[in-house]
Amino acid sequence: MEEKQYLMLPGPTPVPPRVLRALAKPMINHRGPEFKTLLSEITAGLKEVFRTENDIIIYPSAGTGGMEAAVANFISPGEKVLVVSIGNFGDRFAEIARRFGARVEKMDFAWGTAADPAALEERLKEDKDKEIKAVFVTHNETSTGVTNDLKALRKAAGEHPALFIVDSVSGLGAMELETDGWNLDVVVAGSQKSFMIPPGLSFIAVSRRAWEAAEKCTNARYYWDIREARKYAEKGQTPYTPALPQLTALAESLRMIKEEGLPRIIARHRRLRDMVRAGVRALGLELLVKDEIASNAVTAVCAPAGIEADAIRRLLRERYGVIVAGGQNKLKNKIFRIGHLGYVCETDILATLAALEMALIGCGFKANLGQGVRAAQEVALAATQ
Amino acid sequence: MEEKQYLMLPGPTPVPPRVLRALAKPMINHRGPEFKTLLSEITAGLKEVFRTENDIIIYPSAGTGGMEAAVANFISPGEKVLVVSIGNFGDRFAEIARRFGARVEKMDFAWGTAADPAALEERLKEDKDKEIKAVFVTHNETSTGVTNDLKALRKAAGEHPALFIVDSVSGLGAMELETDGWNLDVVVAGSQKSFMIPPGLSFIAVSRRAWEAAEKCTNARYYWDIREARKYAEKGQTPYTPALPQLTALAESLRMIKEEGLPRIIARHRRLRDMVRAGVRALGLELLVKDEIASNAVTAVCAPAGIEADAIRRLLRERYGVIVAGGQNKLKNKIFRIGHLGYVCETDILATLAALEMALIGCGFKANLGQGVRAAQEVALAATQ
Incomplete structure (x- = not known):
């Protein structure tokens, strides 16, 4: 059945029909008055999701482009930065910073665990000469399904003058994040996650302190030059031709976000997570990470002993039309990851668990049919009482 | 009338209805088998338009991103490059190269003229030590509506070992370009021009010699790192999440391009150009550039004495729904530019000229109603005989 799929990925996530329709709007002049109106509407909506009064810049790029912009604009070659990594995307931030000539100190935590605020606090206290110019933190580590306690990490950084730079590409909109309330200098997000639109845009919120760093930064940059982007934003334009379909789609999805309301959206994501976890556990499978984090x-599920994670994924896709993600790097073929992000409802989770039960049986694992679904149903019922 | 517009821009260009519908396809997994099939189909289609057997890499970015990739991957800081500029986009190439630490020598030709192959030949002959590592050339200068004689320029570079790097963002698909036949090392193109799809993708064709340069290049790059892109392309993926709507749209538009056929498409663009030029001349307006180049x-038209180009543009837009581009930099408000690129037919040109006649009258210029249209009609009729 063509195009009939349950896209249970941590991105790209399913796009709602009304947003798909908004993608198909005819092109407009990106130097004309209609575009100005569109950009202004979108920027206002993004600020509400980011919980900020800071400027927000939109790039026509993948989320990784936003991460690169967060390095290229705020860190000069030779500057020392501290990258807190709990997985693949923390490692990516470190690698980008390295490529751009930063002296990178990594603070690694085991994959599947969260960063320890006390360790960060201690490290920054040791930095008496304030040599560290920026701290990079992943909000939600997509490779393991761990959410860092961003608020506590920011608090741990205290009065240290380092910029606090956050990759919330897969976090923002699905979990709490207060750009202004938590005093985050730079926050990067992407379009194909909780924003419910296709890949093609990255967003970056910039504090006053970060703007000052951007002015002084000596890194090579043209496409990512955020000073140029601000100059154009002031006249309702972007420096280069913007990805128009994603922008018209975003205007529509921001309306949907407003209609549902951010607190309810976050509660829904939390509930979907709890349903997945209860369901997976009831089937006798192990979860990669602890409940608290x-x-x-996204939820990482360990494949049962003797069964390849990718065999389960293949059967889920080919036989049941359910698309889940695989493990990355050291977790390849050991876990599979169920995305429950964006335009996803409780029934999608029930369907996914039901298909998972079938796929497990198909792979020779003795799943108790209906058990996973039932556990998830109970979570959903309890939530509505 | 909402969404009723004649988008006569040099980009974004109008998107055909069947391509708009292809934009609205549900998301798929960019790490799955469907994406692999899609990417392979698209790459084959792009190679036909680029007229090349070289690798083609697709970036989720504006055309300027492709230009940045053409600098960041092939030029190391401190290397000398020669940038041939005939306008705004040649200047942009020079500025990007400067930002990335190249020693830039500019070879400037007056805005509205084309580059002189003899001058390039002479300059490269002077470079006895082969200090110049790359020559950057704009194929079609969008700011003035001048097309460089790319074949002659390449010939002029002769056996000099500098890489020959071409910005054909607004050229490819609307005029002849033979990547392999003319021995072009790097060719950059963009999605929102003759490809008839929305902005959001850039394409870059890379010769064997250019790959060798990329391996040795010391410039800071992560997002643009073309070695990484090639590695992923080999397994049917992209390093970062691709702009899926533009890719599904491109698959559809490449089918349309194949149906019409590249030679016929180029002939159509030439005819549309000739219609515009004849029509504008018949109205007594001056064209910015000579017929030969x-x-x-895109055609740049000089505003009549005493009338602001932007006043004509405003009336065209507000009263007649015809969107044309303004002048850039030194040509601001002195010219307007009529795009006739991509999904544009003869009747669109007739409509545009008819509206232009009305707008000129509205701005106080004594246009002879119907004269411009008639001249264009005659060009079209002659072409079909």
């Missing part, structure tokens, strides 16, 4: 956006 | 993609 479990992500609202 | 006039672009198939």
